[in-house]
Amino acid sequence: MNANQHWTGRDDLTELFFHDWDHLTACFTSQHVKTRVGPDGPKFADFETSMVLMAQELPPVDLNTRLRQQKFGGDADLSHLERGDATVATFFLSTSDNEKEGANLEKMVTPAFKSALEEQCQDDVYGLIVNVGVVSSKFDLNAYFGGADMPQYALVYKAFMKDNSSVTAVRKAQKALMKVMGDQLDPHDSFVTFGREALIMDVDKGYKVSPMSACLSLALGQYQ
Numbered sequence: 001m002n003a004n005q006h007w008t009g010r011d012d013l014t015e016l017f018f019h020d021w022d023h024l025t026a027c028f029t030s031q032h033v034k035t036r037v038g039p040d041g042p043k044f045a046d047f048e049t050s051m052v053l054m055a056q057e058l059p060p061v062d063l064n065t066r067l068r069q070q071k072f073g074g075d076a077d078l079s080h081l082e083r084g085d086a087t088v089a090t091f092f093l094s095t096s097d098n099e100k101e102g103a104n105l106e107k108m109v110t111p112a113f114k115s116a117l118e119e120q121c122q123d124d125v126y127g128l129i130v131n132v133g134v135v136s137s138k139f140d141l142n143a144y145f146g147g148a149d150m151p152q153y154a155l156v157y158k159a160f161m162k163d164n165s166s167v168t169a170v171r172k173a174q175k176a177l178m179k180v181m182g183d184q185l186d187p188h189d190s191f192v193t194f195g196r197e198a199l200i201m202d203v204d205k206g207y208k209v210s211p212m213s214a215c216l217s218l219a220l221g222q223y224q
Contacts, residue, residue, distance in 0.1 A: 013090060013193060017057075021138055028139065047146025051092070053153045054141050055102070055131035061110060064118055067162055068126040081127040081160055084199025089170045091157040094189040102133035102154035109155060109181055116176035117159065124166035125173075131156040151189035167194055 018024040027033060041047070060078035072078070093109065110130055117125050133154040142148040159170060170192075178187055 050147035051150045052145040061128040066122045087161045089159040091192045092153045093155040094186045096186045098152040099154045112180045116173040120173040121169045124169040127160035129158045
């Protein structure tokens, strides 16, 4: 029997960042997107199995680990985490009712995840960022990107790792989180990917393609 979920087999993620709603709306209503990007979508995107999330990225969590202290000392400004070249574990957390709004859930999950990482990953994780799912009438995410029948996600956490040798420790933190938050999260549709970030384009910095132009997928797994 094939026990895999119908959405397994993911080997890459794409993140798009916007300053605010006005910038997001301007992008997706622009003539270039309407006439060039949109029509080209079916050539490279599987709309039926796409999984998408619109979220607000919160300031980095104040994670207390030895690795963070080694890398940044007492520096409280962790905005430099998002450099685009880190080894990361990205946790997609789903609820049993496919909730897309993550604000209330985040208040419970973040302290539990912080505690799990600090207990299991003192020498393996140096940063944590949470993306809180939001729903807006300004943009229908599934109508544009597809995936309406796929699991929906309320929260996505990104843990910044020492390197790929840290996977085992991060998996232990994942198990601890699910043990504590199992009643609020769906263990079957929640999953984690491990990979190397690659910054492709940054308008603010004035370049279109970064030196790292490809994403190295290290591992892919689902919650057990």
